[in-house]
Amino acid sequence: EVQLVQSGAEVKKPGESLKISCKTSGYTFTTYWIGWVRQMPGKGLEWMGGIYPSDSDTKYSPSFQGQVTISVDKSISTAYLQWSSLQASDTAMYYCASRAGGVQWGQGTLVTVSS
Amino acid sequence: QAVVTQEPSLTVSPGGTVTLTCGSSTGAVTSGHWPYWFQQKPGQVPRTLIYDTSNKHSWTPARFSGSLLGAKAALTLSGAQPEDEGEYYCLLSYSGARVFGGGTKLTVL
Numbered sequence: 001e002v003q004l005v006q007s008g009a010e011v012k013k014p015g016e017s018l019k020i021s022c023k024t025s026g027y028t029f030t031t032y033w034i035g036w037v038r039q040m041p042g043k044g045l046e047w048m049g050g051i052y053p054s055d056s057d058t059k060y061s062p063s064f065q066g067q068v069t070i071s072v073d074k075s076i077s078t079a080y081l082q083w084s085s086l087q088a089s090d091t092a093m094y095y096c097a098s099r100a101g102g103v104q105w106g107q108g109t110l111v112t113v114s115s
Numbered sequence: 116q117a118v119v120t121q122e123p124s125l126t127v128s129p130g131g132t133v134t135l136t137c138g139s140s141t142g143a144v145t146s147g148h149w150p151y152w153f154q155q156k157p158g159q160v161p162r163t164l165i166y167d168t169s170n171k172h173s174w175t176p177a178r179f180s181g182s183l184l185g186a187k188a189a190l191t192l193s194g195a196q197p198e199d200e201g202e203y204y205c206l207l208s209y210s211g212a213r214v215f216g217g218g219t220k221l222t223v224l
Contacts, residue, residue, distance in 0.1 A: 033211075035213065037161075037215075044202070044204065044215065044217055044218040045153070045155070045161065045204050045206075045215045045218070046215060047206065047213045047214055047215050050211070050213060057211075059211045059212045059213075061116065061212065061213075061214070062116050095160065095161065097161075099166075101172075102163050102166045102170065102172045103151055103153075103163040103166050104163070105160050105161055105162070105163070106160075107160055108160055
């Protein structure tokens with residue numbers, strides 16, 4: 001069974017850094033792309049970017065290019081989304097999704113950025 | 116970046132049929148855009164209904180189907196149920212880059 005388990009909710013201050021994770025299981029990690037999706041409060045889904053774990057080929061949506069970094073650790077079948085300097089506008093729910101088994105979703109990580 | 120368009124809202128009667136569409140600013144949607152359809156209800160994780168134009172997950176109710184309709188991707192719901200109310204999003208791929216539509220709020224009334 002394909003599973004994506006995300007790290008827990010985070011509360012951060014503006015300017016802080018953050019790295020959230022998406023641990024996968026139930027399939028060969030390097031076979032399928034993994035993407036990250038933002039959902040701001042009361043808003044729609046936004047594709048942030050995706051990565052092919054086999055070669056770490058990463059494509060970012062223009063809105064998120066340079067704002068976040070997507071990476072993977074193949075040894076532990078885990079994908080990451082990180083910020084170097086958070087802003088209040090980064091407050092949102094973040095989902096990972098994998099093409100494995102159709103498209104499977106993580107449960108989401110709520111990130112709150114507030115002073 | 117391409118813009119993906121969906122109807123902002125649609126209403127269907129219980130037992131009725133409705134088609135949601137997904138268009139692309141770059142031209143006709145084809146199978147090469149690998150259209151996906153997701154359903155999201157308030158406070159819940161999105162759920163994948165359709166992938167690669169017309170493939171269903173094991174949990175996708177039979178009343179949902181995906182297709183290409185004219186120049187767009189389409190999600191057809193035949194025999195709407197009250198529990199089908201929610202937000203529906205399509206996702207298209209552009210050579211590895213992906214873009215969501217703005218979502219369609221479906222009301223069953």
